[in-house]
Amino acid sequence: MLIELPRRTEIYGSVKIHELQRVLKFDSGGFDNPRSCDIPLEDIKRILKRFAIIVPIKDESLHLLDGVLRSIPFDCTVIVVSNSAREPQDMYRMEKDMITNIHTLTQQEFFIIHQKDPEVGFAFHNLNYDCILDKYRLVRDGKSEGMIIGMLLAKSLGKEYIGFVDADNYVPGSVREYVMDYAAGFCMSKTPYTMVRLHWRYKPKVVEDRLYFKKWGRVSRTTNKYLNLLLSISTGFETGVVITGNAGEHALTTNLADIMEYSTGYSVEPYHFVYLFDNFGMKAEKIIPVDAFNVGIEIFQIETLNPHLHEEKGEEHINNMLLGSLSTIYHSKLCDEYVMSEVLNDLVDILHSWKIPPQNTIMAPIGGIDAAKFADILLNRSETFVQLRQGSTVKGMIEEEYLDNNSFRVVQ
Numbered sequence: 468m469l470i471e472l473p474r475r476t477e478i479y480g481s482v483k484i485h486e487l488q489r490v491l492k493f494d495s496g497g498f499d500n501p502r503s504c505d506i507p508l509e510d511i512k513r514i515l516k517r518f519a520i521i522v523p524i525k526d527e528s529l530h531l532l533d534g535v536l537r538s539i540p541f542d543c544t545v546i547v548v549s550n551s552a553r554e555p556q557d558m559y560r561m562e563k564d565m566i567t568n569i570h571t572l573t574q575q576e577f578f579i580i581h582q583k584d585p586e587v588g589f590a591f592h593n594l595n596y597d598c599i600l601d602k603y604r605l606v607r608d609g610k611s612e613g614m615i616i617g618m619l620l621a622k623s624l625g626k627e628y629i630g631f632v633d634a635d636n637y638v639p640g641s642v643r644e645y646v647m648d649y650a651a652g653f654c655m656s657k658t659p660y661t662m663v664r665l666h667w668r669y670k671p672k673v674v675e676d677r678l679y680f681k682k683w684g685r686v687s688r689t690t691n692k693y694l695n696l697l698l699s700i701s702t703g704f705e706t707g708v709v710i711t712g713n714a715g716e717h718a719l720t721t722n723l724a725d726i727m728e729y730s731t732g733y734s735v736e737p738y739h740f741v742y743l744f745d746n747f748g749m750k751a752e753k754i755i756p757v758d759a760f761n762v763g764i765e766i767f768q769i770e771t772l773n774p775h776l777h778e779e780k781g782e783e784h785i786n787n788m789l790l791g792s793l794s795t796i797y798h799s800k801l802c803d804e805y806v807m808s809e810v811l812n813d814l815v816d817i818l819h820s821w822k823i824p825p826q827n828t829i830m831a832p833i834g835g836i837d838a839a840k841f842a843d844i845l846l847n848r849s850e851t852f853v854q855l856r857q858g859s860t861v862k863g864m865i866e867e868e869y870l871d872n873n874s875f876r877v878v879q
């Protein structure tokens with residue numbers, strides 16, 4: 468792969484944020500060029516073998532999930548964490564059957580679990596991680612909560628890299644690119660504490676019967692503005708380096724995953740930055756993970772060659788995402804009165820009866836959880852946990868057929 472070198476890197480305490488890097492070519496010829504980095508396919512493959520890709524899913528079309536799963540490179544282990552409905556139709560069973568069939572045909576390694584499985588809740592409680600549970604000791608709803616389940620399973624497999632792709636992507640080829648871009652980022656990194664965040668070249672929308680290749684959405688534009696403002700007021704130098712504040716498509720080393728805190732639901736991605744600024748930035752008060760502080764944390768922001776085409780979930784969904792994102796900014800240690808008042812202005816139509824944005828639930832780092840024990844509990848007790856390893860086949864599933872969005876038939 469041929470990828471642009473970052474033109475600048477902002478250094479904020481122990482955190483290095485590289486400016487946008489464009490993918491120049493998926494294939495490259497091994498020619499040196501002072502402005503780009505040529506990453507051989509063998510190097511990327513070496514990463515893929517140590518990589519788990521987590522697909523969080525909640526009630527998405529099986530057609531879309533199917534395309535996403537088939538396009539994840541074979542060498543990666545895929546972990547699907549579903550929070551899909553169990554009734555009146557058991558969407559989870561349909562997802563499981565479909566994935567089992569893909570595994571039978573391809574022999575790729577898959578793991579599947581349902582977020583609301585009581586045994587998942589039991590495992591977290593048993594391992595003293597109640598911050599992810601609701602009052603019934605079930606894992607709360609939320610994408611971030613699903614991501615944490617996936618990360619623990621990835622850790623139990625000894626994976627060194629963990630990435631995320633959404634299940635509602637219309638273009639399977641773009642998902643393949645995302646994973647290759649993550650691996651390219653890891654090839655360029657110089658520290659075991661690395662995160663790779665993707666910026667889509669375009670996010671096309673239909674406007675008056677035509678495709679309009681939009682670059683920025685309302686949430687990402689606003690979140691990026693405030694993350695940059697936090698940095699600017701803290702250093703005294705204006706910056707626009709952050710362009711991936713809401714990057715749902717991102718990956719990180721397991722070392723970094725272990726020391727991060729996680730914000731609930733969709734606020735998870737902007738909170739990555741807020742957490743790193745607050746705890747590893749220039750004004751960090753207590754430095755706990757000394758190693759990360761000394762060797763530093765690198766953030767790569769890579770612009771994909773593919774556009775991102777996904778399901779649109781409506782205005783209320785966008786507003787909730789904006790509220791969750793800006794709440795992380797508002798409650799950041801770096802946020803001053805000026806930024807607070809700007810955030811309140813931007814949220815004026817969304818805040819309803821709240822005077823200030825409600826604080827998001829924050830979940831503790833997962834580094835202290837015994838991931839092997841977590842997986843062991845699921846293996847022994849869970850009814851929804853399925854492991855599909857290489858060499859295992861499930862008889863009778865040869866061909867599948869989708870009937871509509873919600874139904875799926877196995878043709879034997």
Ligand code: GDD
Pocket residue numbers: 522523524525526527548549550582608609610613614632633634635684687713714715716733736777778780784
């Ligand atoms: N396991 C699980 N649990 N998955 C969930 C849940 C949940 O409670 N809620 C949503 N998901 C899954 C969806 O099915 C989808 O695969 C993925 O998480 C993203 O959710 P969407 O609802 O499709 O989010 P979006 O497309 O509006 O936003 C995405 O992009 C944003 C950046 O533009 C998300 O990835 C955001 O986190 C991201 O900030």
